[in-house]
Amino acid sequence: MSDFFAPFAPDPNEPRRRRFKPVPFRVIAPNLITLLALCLGLTAIRLGYEGRLELAVYAILVAAVLDALDGRVARLLKGTSRFGAELDSLADFVNFGVAPALVLFSFTLQDAGGVGWAAALVFAIASCLRLARFNVALEDPHRPEWQKNYFVGMPAPAGALAALLPIYLYFLGVPTNEEVASPFNLAYVVAIAFMMVSTVPTYSGKTLGKQVPRERVLPLFVGAVALTALVLSFPFAMLSIVVLIYLATIPVGVQRYRRLGSENAQADADAASAREAAAAPQDPAA
Template sequence: MVLPNMVTVLSICVGLSGIRFAFEGRFATAVVMVLFAAFLDGIDGRLARMMKATSRFGAQMDSLADIVNFGVAPALVLYAFLLDRAGSFGWIAALLFAVACGLRLARFNVLDEDAERPPWQGEYFVGVPAPAGAVLVMLPCYLAFIGVYQADRVSALVASGFSVLSAFLMVSRIPVYSGKKLKIRRDLALPLILAVALLVLLFFNYPWHTLSVGVVGYLIFLPFSVLAYAKRSTIEEAKLAEVAVTPSVPSDEPGQEL
């Protein structure tokens, strides 16, 4: 049980180090550290399940690390980079994002323990998940690194508004498809592997461009996820209604009443 918890602690150290680099003015390194912390935080749970080393202590540690890596670290890095130019409004936006991340994680833990929730709803997140929110809120950093805009008060105000929007998306009840139970047809396996390899190569060669396009694509994906959820909900409700109105067929076996 030690190794997954060590990865969790390492992710916290990496996330907090990202804040330090931001305060030192090394913003590109700070963003990379936050993204790496999010990656480590995402694999510790999977590592624990693979090693059959899950524990209540590890679950609590993971939740605390999530707040640091997905809420506090991105908010402070973005504030040091740009939001401070917006004055108090920038600080309020950073605080709202960190608080929204905490609320989002608390709701996720509650829903994860809800035994009455229909199984098909487990294929969707309620609101944008915290890791995606952390990558989402730092879009102003990515765009600045590729020279889309210059950091000034106007861009800081726009980034503050975007941070508030990201916070709202996390605490909203927008259904977001998780892809956990996505099944890939065998004939699409090799093209998918090639596409993933291409994405990794693009990320390592053009990280900020790739992240910017990825964030925009994710925002475009959200309305389609809502429509897919509504369609699936209609189908599931129709199935339940059909079961409810289907009369029971009497048995003709001996010894039973007709």
């Protein structure tokens, strides 16, 4: 029996078995971008409570830019995964729900006491509900193709950047009366929260720029450089203008959404009538 348990030296040339399969870097890269955005969102909370609001806004802004990049990088590298999608949702809740709510609370909402904290909670929870609804909508196989160009409600990144408008105006030196500004800021933050969980359609812009006419390429480059220079030179002025334009164009998007809905409903009705006419039995006498 001792032969069965005789000691032996392992073969040094024998390949070691891997416990886990290697993960391609093209799958890891988008998740690294998401984690970097999450670090910026958490850092924005710290900066907000340290009173460094300007840096807190910059951190949330860069997190929004990275959030727009991680999904595109994943699709470009063909590295999309269910893990990445779940991680992106959790990071978005922190970056565009928790971080803006706490930064706004440290800036202005705390002046309203418990009501201000309730407004911060409403904003954070609205962001969470909005992201949950977005994840469910992605799995809807019956959603018409034209509706994919629109979000249901205001997306979380846009809601976060829009909610920070009182901070932008503060850094622009807009004169405000604290007795008036605090209730206005509270009502504004709650309104943005309800916009995120509403069913108001907002244009997504996902299909914008997929095909650019050749004659517009150079003007596009010049415009992008000019816009970048303006944002770097006048960040809070440009952020204020962008937010106000975005809010002003929401009714235009709603009107266009309804028009497209009517057109597609009519087209579906015409197609159904044509199918019924083709399926109807033909009169032999005719």
